[in-house]
Amino acid sequence: MPDHYTLCGIFFSALIALVALYNFVFARKSHIVSSAASPQCMNSITTASGECRSPDSSGEVDVIIVGAGVAGSALAHTLGKDGRRVHVIERDLSEPDRIVGELLQPGGYLKLIELGLEDCVKEIDAQQVFGYALYKDGENTRLPYPLEKFHSDVSGRSFHNGRFIQRMREKAASLPNVHLKEGTVTSLLEENGTIKGVHYKTKDGQEFSAYAPLTIVCDGCFSNLRRSLCNPKVDVPSCFVGLILENCELPYANHGHVILADPSPILFYPISSTEIRCLVDVPGQKVPSVSNGEMSKYLKTVVAPQVPSELYEAFIAAVDKGNIRTMPNRSMPAAPYPTPGALLMGDAFNMRHPLTGGGMTVALSDIVVLRNLLKPLRDLNDSHTLCKYLESFYTLRKPVAATINTLAGALYKVFSASPDKARSEMRQACFDYLSLGGVFSEGPISLLSGLNPRPLSLVLHFFAVAIYGVGRLLIPFPSPNRAWIGARLISSASGIIFPIIKAEGVRQMFFPATVPAYYRTPPSKQE
Numbered sequence: 375m376p377d378h379y380t381l382c383g384i385f386f387s388a389l390i391a392l393v394a395l396y397n398f399v400f401a402r403k404s405h406i407v408s409s410a411a412s413p414q415c416m417n418s419i420t421t422a423s424g425e426c427r428s429p430d431s432s433g434e435v436d437v438i439i440v441g442a443g444v445a446g447s448a449l450a451h452t453l454g455k456d457g458r459r460v461h462v463i464e465r466d467l468s469e470p471d472r473i474v475g476e477l478l479q480p481g482g483y484l485k486l487i488e489l490g491l492e493d494c495v496k497e498i499d500a501q502q503v504f505g506y507a508l509y510k511d512g513e514n515t516r517l518p519y520p521l522e523k524f525h526s527d528v529s530g531r532s533f534h535n536g537r538f539i540q541r542m543r544e545k546a547a548s549l550p551n552v553h554l555k556e557g558t559v560t561s562l563l564e565e566n567g568t569i570k571g572v573h574y575k576t577k578d579g580q581e582f583s584a585y586a587p588l589t590i591v592c593d594g595c596f597s598n599l600r601r602s603l604c605n606p607k608v609d610v611p612s613c614f615v616g617l618i619l620e621n622c623e624l625p626y627a628n629h630g631h632v633i634l635a636d637p638s639p640i641l642f643y644p645i646s647s648t649e650i651r652c653l654v655d656v657p658g659q660k661v662p663s664v665s666n667g668e669m670s671k672y673l674k675t676v677v678a679p680q681v682p683s684e685l686y687e688a689f690i691a692a693v694d695k696g697n698i699r700t701m702p703n704r705s706m707p708a709a710p711y712p713t714p715g716a717l718l719m720g721d722a723f724n725m726r727h728p729l730t731g732g733g734m735t736v737a738l739s740d741i742v743v744l745r746n747l748l749k750p751l752r753d754l755n756d757s758h759t760l761c762k763y764l765e766s767f768y769t770l771r772k773p774v775a776a777t778i779n780t781l782a783g784a785l786y787k788v789f790s791a792s793p794d795k796a797r798s799e800m801r802q803a804c805f806d807y808l809s810l811g812g813v814f815s816e817g818p819i820s821l822l823s824g825l826n827p828r829p830l831s832l833v834l835h836f837f838a839v840a841i842y843g844v845g846r847l848l849i850p851f852p853s854p855n856r857a858w859i860g861a862r863l864i865s866s867a868s869g870i871i872f873p874i875i876k877a878e879g880v881r882q883m884f885f886p887a888t889v890p891a892y893y894r895t896p897p898s899k900q901e
């Protein structure tokens with residue numbers, strides 16, 4: 375008896391040929407509209423700067439931001455530019471040295487432009503990224519970002535995460551109304567269900583309290599503060615092992631490289647003019663020990679033979695050099711408890727597998743949504759009304775965020791090796807489908823790059839891959855065994871994508887306009 379995910383899969387597969395044709399035509403039209411609109415967005419930011427400052431607000435500070443990573447520092451600059459008095463509390467203001475957040479998708483770069491932060495990728499030896507190269511079993515295919523309709527400056531950017539963050543922190547701190555302070559927030563201050571501020575400790579052990587009508591928590595993937603603000607269901611499907619390759623060239627310059635390796639993908643991309651980041655995915659929550667040499671052995675014996683020959687020597691040299699870092703890959707759907715006086719942003723709020731490099735794009739896109747919602751508000755002091763109004767944030771962000779999140783989770787499963795014949799057929803079908811070029815690569819890469827993150831397009835391409843896989847099995851010589859594998863392929867594809875969509879929220883993702891919060895108007899306008 376087929377389960378309900380399988381039935382949904384069969385339904386989608388049956389509809390797909392018809393709808394896909396319509397969708398491709400529609401996608402092209404809307405793509406042109408959105409690209410033409412982007413320069414206007416840039417202008418509106420410049421002219422609106424400083425508009426929202428409440429001249430008669432009672433407190434010293436309008437907004438407290440906890441954490442000045444990617445989300446916190448971009449948000450501090452954005453709200454500061456809109457005239458808010460912002461107090462940022464960051465645990466460590468020195469330059470971070472991490473293996474996360476190093477490739478910003480072009481969709482994220484467009485958001486950076488919208489926020490007026492595009493100069494933060496300048497002077498840090500950031501590299502332009504123009505697309506991906508996908509490798510499987512000795513074959514490879516190039517998947518360029520569809521950038522033709524954008525300004526020549528628009529592309530992905532890859533860099534040292536710490537350098538990017540420092541640039542954003544400096545830019546935020548250059549505003550007179552933004553105050554950055556080093557300290558660790560230890561708790562949120564709550565009164566009758568409303569968050570009034572935070573309690574924090576400085577490095578020399580002094581303790582302070584800070585108060586503001588709105589506290590935005592951006593304390594990242596290991597957040598200690600999110601517990602009271604959301605229902606965190608964190609999944610850790612794998613870990614990334616990070617290395618830096620030197621003195622070598624990528625086979626495709628200025629491209630991300632994804633190797634569909636066994637047991638799971640390996641990534642390469644430039645992070646400066648002389649360094650290439652390699653991230654090796656290791657399934658599960660435990661990685662071989664770095665200290666006792668197991669990791670080096672694993673990288674040399676299991677991973678190295680699957681690395682493109684052009685990178686092999688540099689890979690071995692990087693392993694021998696020994697600067698091996700690891701990081702858990704977490705995913706967590708957004709499940710907020712709307713709380714007066716507080717909001718979560720960035721990884722503290724929502725995470726997805728980093729395979730597709732979507733985290734910073736989602737964080738920056740969320741900041742644009744929030745900024746637009748807050749802009750007309752003069753006063754943030756009525757926490758309950760503000761909280762009700764900001765419920766629309768959770769719906770307005772969904773189509774973009776959920777598309778990027780779902781793609782990341784689904785692609786990670788499809789790109790990982792499996793002993794199941796149906797899963798390995800799906801993996802091969804995905805590689806071959808993307809290799810077809812034209813709309814078959816442009817659609818998925820538009821989703822991944824954040825240039826056109828539309829939920830329906832995601833579902834259609836996902837099932838188009840599944841149908842393509844079934845077609846390859848049945849044409850030209852169908853057999854009962856091949857038909858059975860095809861049926862299991864559809865079932866397995868459904869079992870991958872529908873649970874992720876369910877966790878994201880079907881209604882908010884596909885029908886946001888039916889959610890009442892979508893239409894909330896700013897409280898000041900209601901008055």
Ligand SMILES: Cc1cc2nc3c(=O)[nH]c(=O)nc-3n(C[C@H](O)[C@H](O)[C@H](O)COP(=O)(O)OP(=O)(O)OC[C@H]3O[C@@H](n4cnc5c(N)ncnc54)[C@H](O)[C@@H]3O)c2cc1C
Binds near residue numbers: 592
């Ligand atoms: C291995 C890996 C690779 C990734 N690669 C990419 C990629 O290529 N592209 C991409 O877009 N995304 C990538 N991501 C995701 C991306 O890194 C995150 O989405 C992004 O960094 C989220 O920004 P954030 O501001 O929420 O968190 P962070 O950038 O982690 O910032 C959190 C900040 O809060 C501070 N902080 C924490 N606790 C406290 C406290 N109690 N008090 C005060 N301050 C505090 C921290 O010091 C830190 O500065 C990757 C993730 C992983 C795990």
